[in-house]
Amino acid sequence: MSSKGRMTVPIEAGMDYDLMKDILERWGADAVRNSDGTDLPDQLQEMKMKVYSTYFPTRNDQLWAHEHPDQRQQMYIMTPHTTAVEESLQIELMKGYYREQLEVDYDHDPKRWWEVINRTTGEIVDPESWSVDPITGIVTLHQVNRFHTYTVTFLVWQIWDQTQMYNHITNQWGDKPHEIPYDARHSPTWAHITEYMKDWLEANKHVDVVRFTTFFYHFTIIFNELAKEKYVDWFGYSTTVSPLALEQFEAEYGYRMRPEYLVDQGYHNTPFRNPSKQYRDWMQFQHKFVCKQSRELVDITHQAGREAIMFLGDNWIGTEPYGDLFPSIGLDAVVGSVGNGATLRMISDIPGVKYTEGRFLPYFFPDVFYEGGNPTAEAIDNWVKARRAILRKPVDRIGYGGYLSLAASFPDFITCVEQISDEFRTLYERMNGTKAYTPKFKVAVLNSWGKLRSWQTTMVAHSLWYKKIYTYLGMLESLSGLAVDVEFISFDDVLESGIPEDIGVILNAGDAGTAWSGDDYWANEAIIACLKQFVYNGGGFIGIGEPSAFMHQGRFFQMSDVLGVDKEIGYTLSYTKYDQENTSDHFIMGGQAKPIDCGEKVEFIRSVSEQTQIIQMQRGDIAVAANSFGKGRSVYIAGIPYSPANSRLLLRSIYWAASAENEMSTWYCDNVETECAVYLETGWGIVINNSQDPQRTKLYKNTESYIEVELKPGGHEWFRVDSLTK
Amino acid sequence: MSSKGRMTVPIEAGMDYDLMKDILERWGADAVRNSDGTDLPDQLQEMKMKVYSTYFPTRNDQLWAHEHPDQRQQMYIMTPHTTAVEESLQIELMKGYYREQLEVDYDHDPKRWWEVINRTTGEIVDPESWSVDPITGIVTLHQVNRFHTYTVTFLVWQIWDQTQMYNHITNQWGDKPHEIPYDARHSPTWAHITEYMKDWLEANKHVDVVRFTTFFYHFTIIFNELAKEKYVDWFGYSTTVSPLALEQFEAEYGYRMRPEYLVDQGYHNTPFRNPSKQYRDWMQFQHKFVCKQSRELVDITHQAGREAIMFLGDNWIGTEPYGDLFPSIGLDAVVGSVGNGATLRMISDIPGVKYTEGRFLPYFFPDVFYEGGNPTAEAIDNWVKARRAILRKPVDRIGYGGYLSLAASFPDFITCVEQISDEFRTLYERMNGTKAYTPKFKVAVLNSWGKLRSWQTTMVAHSLWYKKIYTYLGMLESLSGLAVDVEFISFDDVLESGIPEDIGVILNAGDAGTAWSGDDYWANEAIIACLKQFVYNGGGFIGIGEPSAFMHQGRFFQMSDVLGVDKEIGYTLSYTKYDQENTSDHFIMGGQAKPIDCGEKVEFIRSVSEQTQIIQMQRGDIAVAANSFGKGRSVYIAGIPYSPANSRLLLRSIYWAASAENEMSTWYCDNVETECAVYLETGWGIVINNSQDPQRTKLYKNTESYIEVELKPGGHEWFRVDSLTK
The missing domain is CATH 2.60.40.10 (Immunoglobulins)
Known part of the structure; x- marks a missing residue:
C-alpha cells in the first residue's frame, strides 16, 4: 500500500534534490521542516509541502538581550x-x-x-x-x-539559554555566540516580543506553521563547573x-x-516531592501568566494566517498541557518527541488542540547514523512501543528530525520508515477517529499530582532510564497501550469530590515518601476512609512498590488491610512469618511463562492476614499478592518494569481487581507478546506483535469465538470484526 | 595434650557408666548437669564432679500456681x-x-x-x-x-510457661501438665518462692551449683491459634x-x-524502635525489682553453701546483664548459649560476675544426632566462630547440653569435642587472664541503646538468621573477634557526656528508622555537632547501611558531609550522577581477592562531594566509600554480612578511619582467612585459620618482622612472641 500525508520530514539545502524528492514521496510526506544548523532548500515552492519553522520567542533577538541585561x-x-x-x-x-x-x-x-x-x-x-x-x-x-x-x-x-548551551557544547559550536534568554514578564521585553514576531511573520511568508520552541521558560538544566550536566528536571520551574x-x-x-x-x-520541588501549597501557588501563578501571553502570540500567528503549534519540551514550563488554562492558549497543535508508549500518550491525550504530532526516533544525527550503525533497529523498537499507544489514542501526525542527508545513505532505514508511515496512515484511517474497545470501568492512577502529570508520573529527564524509576515507569508504559481507559487523579481530587463513579480500579505506585506513592496524604483519615469504602463496595485497588506507604499507628502501608500485605521496615521482625506461595495459579498470572520480573523493588513485603493470596515470592519475600476486601479486590505487585509479559500481568490484575475477569476474553489475545485493538464502529480490528520474534496467538472475541493469528516479528494483522461470528 | 577442667557435660541415668566415664575423662569434664527429661545417675558421688541443677523460681511449684490464680x-x-x-x-x-x-x-x-x-x-x-x-x-x-x-x-x-510450652509442643509431651508461671511481685508469692527455695536446697544436697533458669519473667513468646510461634522477642518485657x-x-x-x-x-517496643521515655522507665522499674529479688535468692543460695549461676535466656527479662544494677545481684556466674562470636562476647563481657560459661553447639538432640547426621561439622563451625571471640575475651568454662548417650554413638564427634576442650583449656591457660594486643584507640558502636544492648544489636530471636539483619549482624560478628577494644555507646551518652577520650572510631550501622541507626536522634543538633567535631578533630566514623539516616533539611544521611555519601530516596534524581570507582586500591581493601559482598543493602547510595573516594560500586550504586573530614576520616560500607573477608575489611576500615594505618602491621596476618592474637604479658601468640581450607599466611610483628605460618583447615598454631626478633 502506498499513501500520503500526516508525515513531517526534515529537509536541508544542499542535499541531492531528486533523492530528497524520492524519499519524501516514498514516506508520503506532506510537510517539511528545517533543523538546527540546516536551511530549507530553494525548491520549497515547487514541492508543495507545508513548511514548519521553529520559533524561539525569548531568545531570537540577541540584540535585545544584550541591550536589556536587567530583563534577562x-x-x-x-x-x-x-x-x-x-x-x-x-x-x-x-x-x-x-x-x-x-x-x-x-x-x-x-x-x-x-x-x-x-x-x-x-x-x-x-x-x-x-x-x-x-x-x-x-x-x-x-x-x-x-x-x-x-x-x-x-x-x-x-546568561546562556539552556537548549542552546546544551547543543552548543554537545556539538562543539566553538565561538558561535551564546544566546541569552530574556524574560517576557518585563513589559518592554513583552512589547518587543510581540513586535518582533509580527515582523518575523511578515519576513517569512514561506512558513505555514510556526513551531513554538517553545514559549517563555525552559525546564531546569544546570551545568557544573566542568560544563557538564549537573541538574536536569524536565518539570522544573x-x-x-x-x-x-x-x-x-x-x-x-x-x-x-x-x-x-x-x-x-x-x-527544587522535584515532582517526586509532595508539592507544597506555596509551590502549587507558584506553578498556578506562572501557568496563568504563560497561558495568557502565549495566547497573544498564537493570536498574532493566526492573524498572519499561519498555524501555531507548540513543541512539548524546552521552554514549555508554565504551559502545563494538562493544566486547566492550557486550552485557552488556542494552539492548533502540540508536537513532541516520542520515546515510547507513555510519551506518545503524553502527547496524544493533550486536550484543547486540533491535532497532535509525534516526532519519532531515531533523530537523524551522527550518533546513530554512522557507518556500521543500525538506525533501523531503533526505528522499529520505537515504532513497536509507540504503536500500542497509538492504537488507544493516536497522534494525528508523525515525523522525524535531524539531517535527512544522513538518513539517505541507509536504504534499509528509508524502506523501514516508508513501511512505518504507511502502517501509521492505514491505522489512522481504519481507526477513523473512533476509540478501540475498552471495558466499561475506568482505571485511575492515584498520586499527589493527578491530572496535571498525566503520563508524566515517576519521570525524571524525558524518557531516560534510571535504576530508581524503571520499575514504576513500566506501569505507565504498560497502561499506555492497554485496552482500558486511564485517568490520572490526585489525593486532592479524592478529598474534594471523592472517587468518580466510572472508576473501577485505582492504581497507586511509587516509593515511600514520594508524590507518586503519596507520602503524608496517607495520614489523612478522609482519604483512607474514602479509598477503603471504594474497595469495600466493589472497587479494585492495585498497589505497586510502596503503595500507601506512611509510617503511622502500626502500619507502613496504610492500605495494608486492603492489600493484605505490608512492608517490613524492622519493627515487626519479631512476628514469625509463614508466608509462602499459596495461589500460584491465580487468574492474574494467566499466560505467564516465567516468574514476574519485579525489577528493583522486591524487598521485605510480608502478609498481614492469612487471607492474603500469595501469588509469587522471591528470595523469601512477597513479590505478587492479591486480596479481597468487602466486595472489592486488591493486587500487590512489588515492581513492574515494562515488558509485554508484565503489561499483561497488569491488564489481568486490572480485570481481576474490577471483578470483571469474566470479561477478560472480550477482544483478547492469549499470547502475552501480542495485543489487539478493535474498532467496533469502523468494523476493523488489529493484532500486533510487540516482540521481535514471530508469534502465534488466539484472538478471542469472547470465550466461545476465536481465530488463530500468525504474526511476523514486530508485525501486525488486520481483521474484520464480523469475521468472528459468534 | 590432655588436660582437665573448665568443662560441663550433661549426663544421664541409664547410660553405660564406663562409656560415660570415658567421655567425661577424654573431655576433661569437671562438672556435670542434667537436662530436660534426664535424671542424674546414681554414681554422682563417686564421680567427684561439680553438680549443676536447673532451678525455675516462678514455676517449680505448680500447686502454688493453681491455688493462687490471681497471682499468675x-x-x-x-x-x-x-x-x-x-x-x-x-x-x-x-x-x-x-x-x-x-x-x-x-x-x-x-x-x-x-x-x-x-x-x-x-x-x-x-x-x-x-x-x-x-x-x-x-x-x-x-x-x-x-x-x-x-x-x-x-x-x-x-496459663502456660513459655519455655515449657515450647518444649512441650516441640517434643510432643502429650498430657504432661502445663506449667503456669506465677508473679514474684505479689507478696504472698514472693514469700512462697523464698521458702520453697530454702526447702529445695535442703532437699537437694547433691547440687553444688544452682543454675537459675532464670529468674522471674520470660522473654516474649506468643503462639497463634494453631499452637505455632506467632511472636518472639528475646528482649521483650x-x-x-x-x-x-x-x-x-x-x-x-x-x-x-x-x-x-x-x-x-x-x-511491643521491639529493640529496633527508638525506645520511648515511658518504655525506658518501665524497663528500669522492672530492672530494679528483678535485681533486688534475685539478690535475695542468690543470698539464700549462698547461705546454703552453693554457687548461684544464671542462664542467659528464658526468664532473664529485667536482669539486664549490661544494666547498672546487674552486679548487685551477686551471681557467681552467667551461662549462656554460644551461637557464634557475638553471642560468646555477649556472655564473656558481662561485668559483675566471677566467671562465665558458654554452652556450645550442637545440642545433643536427635535433630542433629541422627544416623547420617554430621554433628562434628557443626561443632567445628561453632568452635571456629567462637574461638576468635574467646581470644579477645574468653568465657571461663565451656560445656554442652542434651543427651550424652546420643553423642556417644558418634566417635568422630567425641574426638572432636576432646580436641576442642583441650584447645580451649590451652588457650585459656596461655591467655592466663591477660588481654590480647589491641591498638590504643577504642572502637565504639553508637546506637540508641548503647551499653545496655552490648553485643545484642540488630538481634531478633537469639542468633537466628533473618534476611533483614544478617547484613548488620556481620558487623557485630566481625567485631567479636577483631583485635580492637569495643564499647557500646548511646546517643544519650553522647548528649550527656560527649565522646570519651579513648574512642578512636565510631560505628553506626542499621536501617533508617531503627534504634540501630538512630532514627530521630539524628535530628538533634547537639548530637550532630558533637559527632562532626569528633571526626573533624581526627576521629573516625564508619557508617554501615543507613547510618545517620533521618530525612531533614535536604539530606537523608545527616552525616553525609562526613561520609561523603547519601542515599537517593527519590528527591535528588534530577542531579546527574557521575559516580564511578576512583579509588579501587584503597588501604581498606588490602588482602581482598574479590569484591565485597554487601548483602541486602546496596541500593541507591550516591556521592555528595567530588572528594569522596569511591572504592566499590555495584550495579551503578556505591557499595564502599571513604572520605576525610578535617583531620578525621570516614568509611561507608553498604552492608557487611559476616565472612572472614568482610571482617578484615572492617578491621582495616577501623585502622584507616583512626588514621592508624601505619600500625596495621603490628601483629597482623596478611591472609584474610587468618587472624592472630598476641598476649604480650604471657609471651604467647596464636594464629588461627577461620576457614575450612588449609591456609598459609605471613604473621607480622611489624612491617619489618614476620614469619610464615601454615595452618590446617580450622586449625591454629601457637608461637612465642620473642620468636619474632626485630
Missing part, C-alpha cells in the same frame, strides 16, 4: 550544604556551577532576595550576620554554630523566578514567596 | 488492626492467639485497664462507647468511624505486666503507664 531571565540556586568548622564560615556562591551559564545577581539587594539557612536546625540566618563580597563571590557568615551546616540561596542571571515575578506573586497571593519555597532544601 | 503472670496483648465497615464493630479478642497459652483477664476492670484505639487517627476510643462480652470474648465498639481501623489492647493471664506492677509504677514514677506505651502500636 533569572533563577534561584543554592550552594552545597557546607559545614562550619570554625566560628565563621565562608561559602563560595558559584562553586559547582558553570560560570558561562549563570552569573550572580548583585543588582537586586542580596539581603532582601537571598536566604542563608542553617540546615542543621532549619532556621533562617539573620541577614545582619552575613555579608557578600561581589568581587570574590563569597558569602561570609560571621557568627555560626560550629559543625552546623549552612546553605546560601541566591539569585542568578541566566526554576527559570520562572525573578524579583519582578516574586513581587507580583506577593501582590496577588498575599504572602511572600520565600526563596526556600523554590529551592526546597536543594530538591 | 499476665501480659498486655493487642488484637489485629481491624477495619470498621459498618457503624459498629466487633473485635474478637483472642483471634490469632493460642487459648492454651493465654486467657483474657476479666477480673481486672476492662474499662480501667484496657485500651481501644482508632489506628486511623491514633485516638483513644472512649471506654463508654465500647463493651466486652466475657462469654464470647468479643469487644463491641458501638459507634465507630466507618473504614477507620481499630485495635483493642487487653490484659491476659499467662511483655510478661512483666500486671495491674499490681502498673499501680506500683504509677506510684513511683508519677504517671500512668498507658497500655499503649507497652503494646506500642503492636510493635
